[in-house]
Amino acid sequence: MKNKYLNSELKLFAGERTPNLKLEEELALGFLIKYGLDGVSTLAQEKLIKSYLGLLVCRTYYFLKSCPCVDFNEALSEAADAIFYASKKYDYTRGFKFSGLAYRVIDQRLSRLRSKEKTEYLRKKRLDKIDKKNLGSNIPQLLENQDHTKLIRDKLENLSLLEQHVIQQRFLAKEIKTLKQLGVEIGYTKERIRQIQNEALRKLSISFTPEQRQEIMDYLSA
Numbered sequence: 656m657k658n659k660y661l662n663s664e665l666k667l668f669a670g671e672r673t674p675n676l677k678l679e680e681e682l683a684l685g686f687l688i689k690y691g692l693d694g695v696s697t698l699a700q701e702k703l704i705k706s707y708l709g710l711l712v713c714r715t716y717y718f719l720k721s722c723p724c725v726d727f728n729e730a731l732s733e734a735a736d737a738i739f740y741a742s743k744k745y746d747y748t749r750g751f752k753f754s755g756l757a758y759r760v761i762d763q764r765l766s767r768l769r770s771k772e773k774t775e776y777l778r779k780k781r782l783d784k785i786d787k788k789n790l791g792s793n794i795p796q797l798l799e800n801q802d803h804t805k806l807i808r809d810k811l812e813n814l815s816l817l818e819q820h821v822i823q824q825r826f827l828a829k830e831i832k833t834l835k836q837l838g839v840e841i842g843y844t845k846e847r848i849r850q851i852q853n854e855a856l857r858k859l860s861i862s863f864t865p866e867q868r869q870e871i872m873d874y875l876s877a
Contacts, residue, residue: 676706685747718765737764818855
């Protein structure tokens with residue numbers, strides 16, 4: 656059932672959302688979720704979740720106000736997973752409505768997403784700072800230096816398989832391929848290959864010492 660009813664805010668406007676439930680109705684659903692047969696338990700869980708779709712979207716919009724860099728669908732998906740998880744953990748025996756648990760679990764999940772995005776933002780900011788350095792170009796001399804080539808190949812394991820292939824074909828192969836040639840080979844546009852190449856160069860640039868990075872990026876980025 657995961658995300659079956661929760662993967663799009665459009666569900667709210669298509670009549671998927673059910674009216675708010677009374678406390679006794681939620682407690683009854685909590686009982687059925689825990690003790691009902693598979694089919695009954697699933698239907699009870701669906702009904703409880705659908706009554707909180709409005710909360711789901713509202714908390715997501717509220718979160719995006721403080722973290723606008725996050726994609727709405729990604730945030731909504733995280734909130735959806737959270738409310739699905741909360742519905743399975745709802746303890747009806749405590750006599751409380753589901754809303755308190757739903758709020759808490761959704762906010763915890765979105766807070767983790769905020770921390771993740773902040774870390775990624777700082778990482779990209781650091782990489783952009785590296786990109787703005789004056790790298791120079793001393794290609795002929797570096798190509799003749801086998802130590803540099805070996806060092807680069809040793810660091811390729813830090814890249815994805817696609818990034819490794821792009822770097823090898825663009826800079827390390829006997830017959831260097833152009834961005835366009837690589838794009839045709841892989842099935843991507845020339846601009847997409849350029850983006851993959853640039854991201855791979857950024858990753859390489861932070862895997863070396865400052866002295867190594869200066870020399871290697873002089874070689875690769877020219």
